Amino acid sequence: MPQVQNWQLNRSMDYQYPEARPTRQVGAVFDINKCIACQTCTMACKTTWTSGKGQEYMFWNSVETKPWGSYPLGWDVEILDRQGAQPWDTSTDPPTFRGETLFEKAPPGERVEGWRPEDEDWAHPNRGEDETNAPIDPSLYHLTIPHAIWNFYLARICMHCTYPACVAACPRKAIYKREEDGIVLIDQERCRGYRECVRACPYKRSMYNHVTRISEKCIFCYPAVERGIMPRCMRNCIGKIRMVGYIHRPSEADPENPMDFLVHTKRIALPLFPQFGLEPNIYYVPPINAPERFLEQMFGPGVAEAVRLYNRMREGLEPELRAVFLLCVSTDKILHRFALDGSEAVGYDGNGIEVVRVPLQEPAVVRPFLDPANAVYRHNTS
């Protein structure tokens, strides 16, 4: 079994194929604190890519309320229960994963530990919406951080992993990572619909089309990415929670690259379930309202520091972080570099050309109560 380096685990691990990183790896950061689960991303994706026959149940982008929401049913509970709690060694910097990944835990005859959802598990995609972890209790004060009872919204697409379980599991080598941007695609000519990828992907982002009888998945809107434009789900984000860009390994991190800055320099954006071992390339800013123990289960040992940093930013102590977050979805261009120019955040495209400029503080105007032109007072009701 080849050994590959997984920087999210700070160690090498077993993988089906030798390490072969793409020239560039595209990725994204989602700030959970800003997501309101409006599902605009979900519908932008649905109407673009999965309105055909056999795709009715598919949501390549979905948003689920944690902890009760899940699409498909119980996807994370199912795989976490199979993998079991796995230890991290926090005496190293960064922390080192000492447990077994899903590749290392594969049962005999399998390449990855996994499970295949039943058809019915894909029904009810928004089950659990807005539900809290526990019953309401009027004796608790709910406006402290973290909240006494809580939930948060988890927007999900394919993670375009560095070590995809779908690639490892496919017996026909029909799934591949593009050399130019690391986007993971299923070759629609080669695929025969064995659904090994559906079984293997722990995030359950490979979906079987029962009409074409082959599998398909999120393509990170590669036709847009090839033109320097963000995917549909990203550029339609109402809450502006998403940063799209190219991510490097920690040793090659560029602190002026917004992705590297959030993931490596500041470590405020964390991988989803790093313990699976896939080195996923969608990163999350953990929600500050949820308890640390639940978040560590989901985002690994960096949670406490990320939350601390986010609170510092809220207090106005992290202007560079604020600058990067203000640039999220302020343009549909993929940003390669950012700068803090006085009181403005600036974003640059791949050619170094400025494509967006955002003030850290929005200008505000207060109009006088009396409007002398009409001799009336300005009310906010008509």
Added chain:
Amino acid sequence: MATTDRVVIVVPGDHPPQIQGSAHLDRLKPYGEVVLYTDRPKSLADYGIPESLDGETRQVRNVVKPWTAVQATQHPLAASGYQFIMYTPKYRHACHSMASSMDTQMVYFGPFGDFYRRDKRTPYVGEGYVDMNPDDAKSLGIEDGDYIWVDGDPQDRPYRKMGNDTAEDARVMRWKVRARYYPAMPRWTCRAWFHMYGATHGSVEGHETREDGLAKSPRTGYQAAYRYGSHQSITRAWLKPTLMTDSLVRKDSEGQRIGTGFALDVHGATGAPKESFVKITWAEDGGIGGVRLWRPAARGFRPTYESDAMRRYLDGDYGGG
């Protein structure tokens, strides 16, 4: 307005009093009196209306009482099994005054969406529902995902004298809806969103005669989001009197200009028919075809039905800290 030494509670409509501070929600029960904050109360007698607690009079009846006296009263419908204050607010999956109609909207509107409609009882690829506190639901033998009947004041809802009506109207208009366990719903309250297309004679005919069970009118294509009735079955509006439509000085509907005379937003029917006091009873099991429990609950992924794994997950036990 100066208060006296009385305790004055603000309680519009069927509402319970606002509970302050550390008071427990089990005090949140419906009282019999409508109490308004005022130091110049006019009584029914001032308007020549006979004292009564019927549904019409309750809406215009202003009574000032000390809190201790209000506390001792009971809602006149409580003796008939009415227990819940239902409200019908706006939600995120549709525009304000527009019902949710597209399949992609409805499949994501709430927990019961299924593009393949594996349960042929469902009216559409998604359906409206009532959020209930799990303890409230359990006390009535209602499981997560079951269908329930929700009845409003029988005096006028869904329409006057329905209780004695054996006509088709009663079957079409009485609200049958799905119950959903919602942990953050305060006890003795429940909620349904107002964006759902209600059942009509046509949609009921479609639901009962079409092979696929869609609640879709065979004549017009009208697609309902309920099998029977709707949130409108348990609410109603009270039109305010249209006074001074010729001479009242008022603003335009938009902007800041002052004008006089009739303006729709000023003189028309305003005030959404949002709240109601309802009775809830079990109707059908939530499993496919009405057999046993709704699948996500049976699989242990719903509040109060947690599997061992789900319980560990909620506690964060799968982390490696």
